[in-house]
Amino acid sequence: MAAGERFSATLLANAGGGSWLSASAPTASGKTFLVLQWLIDQLSAGDTRVAVYLAPTRVLVSEIETTLQGLLGKTKRIEVSSLPLRDKYEAARAGGAQVILVSTQERLHLLANVLGDAFSIDLLIVDEAHKIEDSQRGVILQDAVERASRANSKLKVVFISPATQNPEALLTDAPDGVQTVAVDSDAPTVLRNLIVANQTPRKPKLWNLTVRQQGSTLPVGTLQLASTPAGLRKRLAFIAAAAGQRGGTLVYTNGAGESEDVADLVSQLLPQPGSIDPELAQLADLARKGVRPNFRLAPLVERGVAFHFGNMPSTRHRGASRDWPPKWTRAA
Amino acid sequence: MSLVGLQSWLLQEGIRDDLDAIIRLTVRTELDNLVPEPAAPSAVAIDWPRLLLAGSILARSDQRIDQEAALRIATAAISLTDDQALKDAGAVLLGKLSNYRAITLANDRHLLTAGLDRTARCGAAP
Numbered sequence: 299m300a301a302g303e304r305f306s307a308t309l310l311a312n313a314g315g316g317s318w319l320s321a322s323a324p325t326a327s328g329k330t331f332l333v334l335q336w337l338i339d340q341l342s343a344g345d346t347r348v349a350v351y352l353a354p355t356r357v358l359v360s361e362i363e364t365t366l367q368g369l370l371g372k373t374k375r376i377e378v379s380s381l382p383l384r385d386k387y388e389a390a391r392a393g394g395a396q397v398i399l400v401s402t403q404e405r406l407h408l409l410a411n412v413l414g415d416a417f418s419i420d421l422l423i424v425d426e427a428h429k430i431e432d433s434q435r436g437v438i439l440q441d442a443v444e445r446a447s448r449a450n451s452k453l454k455v456v457f458i459s460p461a462t463q464n465p466e467a468l469l470t471d472a473p474d475g476v477q478t479v480a481v482d483s484d485a486p487t488v489l490r491n492l493i494v495a496n497q498t499p500r501k502p503k504l505w506n507l508t509v510r511q512q513g514s515t516l517p518v519g520t521l522q523l524a525s526t527p528a529g530l531r532k533r534l535a536f537i538a539a540a541a542g543q544r545g546g547t548l549v550y551t552n553g554a555g556e557s558e559d560v561a562d563l564v565s566q567l568l569p570q571p572g573s574i575d576p577e578l579a580q581l582a583d584l585a586r587k588g589v590r591p592n593f594r595l596a597p598l599v600e601r602g603v604a605f606h607f608g609n610m611p612s613t614r615h616r617g618a619s620r621d622w623p624p625k626w627t628r629a630a
Numbered sequence: 631m632s633l634v635g636l637q638s639w640l641l642q643e644g645i646r647d648d649l650d651a652i653i654r655l656t657v658r659t660e661l662d663n664l665v666p667e668p669a670a671p672s673a674v675a676i677d678w679p680r681l682l683l684a685g686s687i688l689a690r691s692d693q694r695i696d697q698e699a700a701l702r703i704a705t706a707a708i709s710l711t712d713d714q715a716l717k718d719a720g721a722v723l724l725g726k727l728s729n730y731r732a733i734t735l736a737n738d739r740h741l742l743t744a745g746l747d748r749t750a751r752c753g754a755a756p
Contacts, residue, residue, distance in 0.1 A: 306728055328731060486698045489705060489727055491657050504665070509657055512695065516650055518657050520665040543662035 305483035306332055313456060317477035320427070320457040322465035324487055329458055333423060334362070337398065338369055340454075341376050341423060347390045349421040351400045352442065354429050362425070363400045382409035391416075403435065403442040410445055418450045427457035438470075445458050447473060493518065495537055502526040505537060524567070531556065535563035545602070554607045558594050561605040567591050574600045637691045641699055645684045648676050651725060652706035659709070673710040682707055682719045689726045701727055708736050717742055 309321050309329070313336055325483070334443045340346045347397045351366075362541050363380045370376055377395045379386050380460045399409070399419075410417040424443060430436045447453050451545040457468040466480035498504040503526055507518040527536040538549045539562075551557040574582075582596040589595075598604060631639070641649075651671040658664060685703035687697040700723060707720030721742055736742045736754050 328728070484694045486694060486701055487731070489656070489698070489702060491653070493657065507657075507661070507664075509653055511653075516653060518654055518661070518664075519667055519670070521661070522663045522665050538745065540663040541661045 305329075305481065305485065309333075309481045310336060312479040313454075314482060317479050318455045318457075318469050318472040319479045320462075320465040320468040321481045322458070322459045322462040323483040324461045324485070328487075329483075330362075330425065331365075333367060333456060333458055334369060337421070337423060338366075338376070341396045346420040347396050348387060348419045349396075349398045349423070350406060350419050350446070351398060351423045351425065352403055352406060352439070353400065353425045354402065354439070355359065356402065358425065359400050359402060366398060370487055382406065382412070384409070384412050386516065387413065403439040405623065406442045407438065407445070410442075410449075413542065417445075419453065420450065421454045421456075422446050423456045423458065424468075425458045426460075426461040428462050430468065447471070495521065504590065507541075531559055532563060536567065539564045539567040543604045554605075557605040557607055561598050561603050562594070565601045565603040568601060568603070571601060575602075578602065633687075633690065636665050637688055637693070638687060640684045641696060645681055645699075648681050649702065650747070651676055652681075652702060652710065653709055656702070656706055671734070673706075678707060678711060678716050678719075682716070682723060685723050689723060694732065697727065701729065701732075704729075708741050714743060 305323055306328075309319070309332060312385070313333075321329055321333070337349060337351070341349060351362055353362055359380050363378055366378045366572075370378065375395055377386055377397045378400065379397060380400045382399065382401060385408065386395075386397045387399070389395060399406075401409070407413050414624050422443065424430075424439070427439075430439050430443075432439075443455065447455070451473060455472070457465070458464060459468070461484070462468075465482055469478040469480060485537075494508050494510055494515070495505045496508075498506055498520065503523045505521040505523065507521055509516040509518055521537065523536050523539055523540050525536070527533040533551060534551070538547050541547070547559055549557075551560050578599050582599040585593045585596040585599060595605065652673075654671055655673055658670065681703050685700045685707075688703075689700040691697060691700075704720045704723035704727065707716050707723070711720075721733050721736065724730075724736075728738060733742070737744060
């Protein structure tokens with residue numbers, strides 16, 4: 299059996315019992331999809347009335363809710379809600395439609411406060427569980443897990459985390475007598491090439507590219523720039539724009555201000571589009587109306603370039619990430 | 631030779647040159663504005679059946695470096711070759727790596743012919 303198959307088989311084999319399980323695998327390995335399928339199977343089997351899927355951000359809550367609704371299709375037996383509604387909880391407990399509540403840890407506390415002693419969930423899934431170590435919201439997350447565990451000693455818990463070296467650490471708070479299982483996978487799911495660009499001596503428009511591997515380097519070729527870049531930001535922008543002319547290029551920078559500057563530079567290196575894509579025009583309009591008329595993101599978006607950094611409101615975060623990569627030629 | 635020994639030999643010596651060639655080729659196909667190089671390796675010169683066999687052996691390894699090599703071989707067979715049988719073999723190798731998302735992505739990009747799982751292309755009856 300190949301390693302990827304072993305991870306799926308072990309996860310599914312162990313998730314079924316009355317245990318606490320912590321699964322770790324790299325991003326894009328399909329672990330979330332696997333757990334969502336398993337979650338639906340658990341509810342379809344009938345024992346689970348109320349399941350909670352905890353996700354750390356509203357963006358992720360929205361994504362998971364949409365994915366679950368897509369997987370469930372038109373079935374009326376299982377409801378999915380991202381709102382901590384007492385009615386849906388009580389209907390599920392009374393024998394009505396089973397419910398999957400997709401929520402942040404803060405909203406789960408709100409639901410528990412409303413329900414008081416009646417609060418009891420059967421199955422808890424904690425996505426991005428490594429964030430339990432965050433200094434502030436991590437405490438709230440840990441308290442939510444402990445609160446759910448105190449309310450129902452038979453609670454099943456599944457922690458999901460990306461490429462965690464010690465997934466078993468999340469299981470230390472399991473009640474006495476509960477079986478705990480850690481499932482770990484280090485299988486790569488995407489190819490990553492670390493390419494180093496060095497200027498050809500005395501030829502500032504030509505840059506030699508080498509792929510760095512474990513203990514060796516492999517020459518790839520020479521990149522031709524349209525003009526000579528001066529300074530680190532321009533070099534980054536010019537190389538990114540030249541190497542990724544077909545689009546779908548993501549540039550990481552140090553800080554918000556630098557990301558705006560690099561995005562601006564990249565946009566200047568692109569040909570002026572004949573017309574603005576209607577969806578990009580809508581997003582630019584949202585940026586102008588939602589933030590301020592001269593928000594720097596708006597004109598860049600119209601040219602297919604975006605910058606993106608932490609604490610961005612979820613509406614624009616969704617807009618910037620939803621269509622990636624077809625609509626975005628560059629991002630910084 | 632043990633399986634672990636075979637996997638180690640494949641990576642260090644057995645397929646090293648072909649593996650380096652597909653790394654160069656796949657990276658070059660993803661980048662624009664590269665100066666043309668007449669001496670650059672060609673996908674035609676690669677012994678694909680041998681490389682895919684090695685990939686299937688490496689896919690059974692627990693070592694990340696072996697699995698990464700298997701993933702490179704599968705991806706290259708799908709994206710660099712025009713032979714349907716080689717592309718199908720690459721997709722089967724991705725399946726062995728449980729990388730179904732990559733298979734879906736290859737289908738979406740029309741790199742694979744649809745219906746691999748429902749036809750006899752892999753020797754299995756429909």
